[in-house]
Amino acid sequence: MLCCTTYESVMKGEVVVFDRYLLKDLLIATIFIAVTLAAVILLTQSLKFLELVIESGASGTIFWILTFLALPRFFEIILPIALMAAIVFVYNRMIMDSEIIVMRAMGASPMVLARPALIAAGFCTLVLWIVTMWAAPVSFSSMLQMRQIVKAQYSTLLFREGVFNAVVPGLTVFIRDKNTNGELFGIIIHDNRIKDKPPVTILAKRGVMVDTNEGQQVLVYDGSRQSLNERSNALDKLDFDRYSIELPEESGIVRQRWREPDERTFTELMHPDPDNNRDVENKWEFTVEAHRRIISPLLAPVFAIVALNFLLLGPLERRGQGRRITMAIVTTIIIQGLYLGAFNFSRHTGWGLVLMYCLVLIPIVSGMFLLGSAGEKFRSKILFGRGSTGKGGNI
Numbered sequence: 001m002l003c004c005t006t007y008e009s010v011m012k013g014e015v016v017v018f019d020r021y022l023l024k025d026l027l028i029a030t031i032f033i034a035v036t037l038a039a040v041i042l043l044t045q046s047l048k049f050l051e052l053v054i055e056s057g058a059s060g061t062i063f064w065i066l067t068f069l070a071l072p073r074f075f076e077i078i079l080p081i082a083l084m085a086a087i088v089f090v091y092n093r094m095i096m097d098s099e100i101i102v103m104r105a106m107g108a109s110p111m112v113l114a115r116p117a118l119i120a121a122g123f124c125t126l127v128l129w130i131v132t133m134w135a136a137p138v139s140f141s142s143m144l145q146m147r148q149i150v151k152a153q154y155s156t157l158l159f160r161e162g163v164f165n166a167v168v169p170g171l172t173v174f175i176r177d178k179n180t181n182g183e184l185f186g187i188i189i190h191d192n193r194i195k196d197k198p199p200v201t202i203l204a205k206r207g208v209m210v211d212t213n214e215g216q217q218v219l220v221y222d223g224s225r226q227s228l229n230e231r232s233n234a235l236d237k238l239d240f241d242r243y244s245i246e247l248p249e250e251s252g253i254v255r256q257r258w259r260e261p262d263e264r265t266f267t268e269l270m271h272p273d274p275d276n277n278r279d280v281e282n283k284w285e286f287t288v289e290a291h292r293r294i295i296s297p298l299l300a301p302v303f304a305i306v307a308l309n310f311l312l313l314g315p316l317e318r319r320g321q322g323r324r325i326t327m328a329i330v331t332t333i334i335i336q337g338l339y340l341g342a343f344n345f346s347r348h349t350g351w352g353l354v355l356m357y358c359l360v361l362i363p364i365v366s367g368m369f370l371l372g373s374a375g376e377k378f379r380s381k382i383l384f385g386r387g388s389t390g391k392g393g394n395i
Contacts, residue, residue: 029086069143121304128297133266305367
């Protein structure tokens with residue numbers, strides 16, 4: 001009895017040490033892979049803002065802020081992939097080094113061996129819930145807002161020096177010069193957008209573009225407004241200290257816009273503005289996006305459990321686990337592809353949401369069942385037939 005108690009105590013101590021050791025390796029590998037993937041995405045995203053920043057004359061700080069603000073929304077893809085890659089790398093290395101074989105010989109079950117990876121998957125899921133429900137939409141919305149400010153303050157994107165800029169049909173703007181603060185000098189604006197009224201020409205010494213709640217405007221100072229009086233056929237002239245010109249939404253420039261579902265936090269998705277007609281019209285889009293925020297982080301444990309099932313169940317092969325690793329990767333690709341298809345399908349019908357939940361819950365439940373003690377008899381029946389104890393490798 002004493003020997004049995006001593007063995008159990010030693011075994012528990014070994015398992016605790018194993019859990020800590022493996023969990024540390026998994027977290028380090030996951031972080032390293034996630035940072036590597038994030039760097040690749042950061043590089044691709046930076047190209048989107050490079051032309052904006054260069055042509056607008058904005059500072060390098062603005063460029064990096066825009067790039068980093070665009071990054072968080074990609075972590076719901078990066079983290080599950082990084083976790084799965086870390087599990088495949090660490091567990092395959094431990095199999096090749098016979099560490100998993102030793103733990104099995106000491107009586108450790110597949111669930112015990114998988115426990116550190118499941119803990120890491122749970123941690124990643126919590127992080128992803130925070131990212132998808134709050135951090136990603138806030139950063140994405142901030143990025144779009146900052147891009148608006150860049151376009152509003154640095155007018156080079158819209159108005160080029162020494163050129164008659166056709167903003168929209170009927171509206172032409174000329175500027176002589178500009179400075180690094182976005183101020184415009186030597187301005188001529190010819191507005192012929194209203195067909196049943198005579199055209200208006202505005203001359204001003206200086207001006208600036210601003211973003212208001214009503215949309216984009218050009219504020220000009222120290223100038224005159226000239227138009228032809230149709231009744232007297234004379235030139236009407238009005239001198240002013242300050243004058244504003246509304247720029248239309250169809251000009252394609254930055255303006256006050258409706259926030260898309262992926263720009264809103266989870267709380268905002270659950271409580272759309274009832275007084276906003278567009279919010280009411282897109283209520284189903286908000287519902288689908290809210291469910292996606294709940295489901296997507298669960299892909300981390302799905303990918304982890306898929307990898308663990310392929311690597312830990314069945315006889316271990318010291319010569320390599322290439323076939324199993326390939327099958328695990330193919331399975332995760334299929335699940336990810338089906339999930340994206342179900343998400344697109346859910347925009348048209350509620351059955352898409354049902355399919356999304358099935359694609360994450362079924363692999364989690366079935367995978368945990370196979371890893372657990374309840375699934376051992378089931379695995380034995382499949383591999384060796386009913387009533388057989390099996391031969392050769394460990395199950």
